[in-house]
Structure formats: structure tokens, C-alpha cells
Amino acid sequence: MNTSQLCPKFEKAMSILSKRWTGLVIYQLLSGPQRFCTIESSIGISGRLLSDRLKHLEDEGIVKREVYPETPIRIEYSLTEKGLALQPLMKELEKWSQDWITSKDT
Amino acid sequence: MNTSQLCPKFEKAMSILSKRWTGLVIYQLLSGPQRFCTIESSIGISGRLLSDRLKHLEDEGIVKREVYPETPIRIEYSLTEKGLALQPLMKELEKWSQDWITSKDT
DNA sequence: ATACTTACTTACGAAAAGTAACTAAAGTAA
DNA sequence: TTACTTTAGTTACTTTTCGTAAGTAAGTAT
Known part of the structure; x- marks a missing residue:
């Protein structure tokens, strides 16, 4: 029995x-559009999972993918308006982490 | 190779x-101190995982646990100052979800 | 003694994550 | 022509985490 009393949108x-x-x-994408391998190395995620997560975020309309047929091929991921709207939340998390996470915690 | 360029506190x-x-x-705890079974039924988590999550949140200093030896026993979980400090972040998430999650998404 | 309540814990199959090696496409170098 | 490089993934396989359901412990109440 899942008698959720929470707002479904919030959930x-x-x-x-x-x-x-x-x-x-x-x-990471808040700092600007970037390619697959840049995201991969900057947050330390594996290609397998990054591929999966970018697909999901595209489906959610948070991330968009653009192909530039250069040499070698360049594929850039960036935030949509919906994704950019998460900036205030990320700022709050930055603030909280600075105020409350001690160096021992890491 | 995990060459993290992120702030460890933020991570x-x-x-x-x-x-x-x-x-x-x-x-859920932002709405006030509450007992195990209340949290369990209001967010739809199983006892097994709630137990685990509360323990971790206690270890992180985000949640505190208080025992009232009544009949039947009452154990209340509440947010510490560190936990309460997450309220602005939660407000931002509420805002974002209202603005950007459509009813189809749920 | 038996049942009832709260707050968990245990056991176990299913799903997700982590690691590493491999593939595809397109150009470049020898 | 063949081999090599780069980017952007995918596949195969092991380990960890999750979800469900059943069980336990302490303290009444009947």
C-alpha cells in the first residue's frame, strides 16, 4: 500500500x-555545453552510466544533444530551459555544503 | 582515473x-518530528530501507532520534540544525517541480 | 497464556551500478 | 592500402543495492 500524501510533481x-x-x-552542464568525454572525466562517471543518464535527461527534457559533424565528430550536451531552471537549487546545495559539510565528512 | 574537478563538499x-x-x-521531516511508521506510510518506503536511511542520516548529523518509553514505545525522528538548513533547497525543488513537471510526466 | 502494537531485522530474488574491454564511424599517416 | 587515432558510445560480467515478505523483541492488555 503506497498511500502517498506527497505532491506527485514534487515526488x-x-x-x-x-x-x-x-x-x-x-x-556540470550548468557551466556550459560540453561533450561526452568532458563530462565523463570531470565528474568521474563511467561511459556506460553517463550514456544512460544523458538519455534519461533528454527524455525528461532537461538536456539536449547536438551533433556537429566535424573531425573528429563533436557531440555537445547542454541544458534546456527546464534544466537551466535548476540553477537556483544547485546554488542552494552549494551554500548548504559550504556551511554544513566538514572536511572530515568527505 | 577519477580526476574530480568538483568541490568535495558539494560532491x-x-x-x-x-x-x-x-x-x-x-x-517529510521538515513538517515536524515524527515516528517511524508515519514516515514509512507517508512516503511509501519499506521498513527495511527506512531503517537504513535513518541510520545514515543520523550518522551524517542530519536527523536525530529520540526514544519516549511510553506505551507503546514512541520513537521520534527529527531534523537537526544541519537538516533544517536544507529547507531553502527543498523550497527550490518545490518551485521547480511546480513550474516544470507536467502532469503527464508523473 | 495469547494477542496487539511499534520498531525494527533477516532472508532472498530482482534490479541497478561498476569495471573493463570492445565496436562504429570518420579522418590521418605511412 | 593498411594501420592508427579520436570520439562516442555498447556489451559482458561481477558486485552492490533494492524491494518484498516474513520474523523478532519489548512492553502492555485481556
């Missing part, structure tokens, strides 16, 4: 953020 | 929130 939002790596991928 | 904060259920448990 959905939380389910996106509480999937491992998605938060960090979004945070 | 740690994100790792707490991106563990399934922890965000919802914290959110």
Missing part, C-alpha cells in the same frame, strides 16, 4: 535528482 | 541527496 522531481549521477551531470 | 552533499529516499525522508 517526480525528487526521483530525478535522487538517481545517482543525474544531479552532478546537471551541475 | 558529498550531492551524494547524500542522490541516494534514493533520503531526499523524501528529509522533506
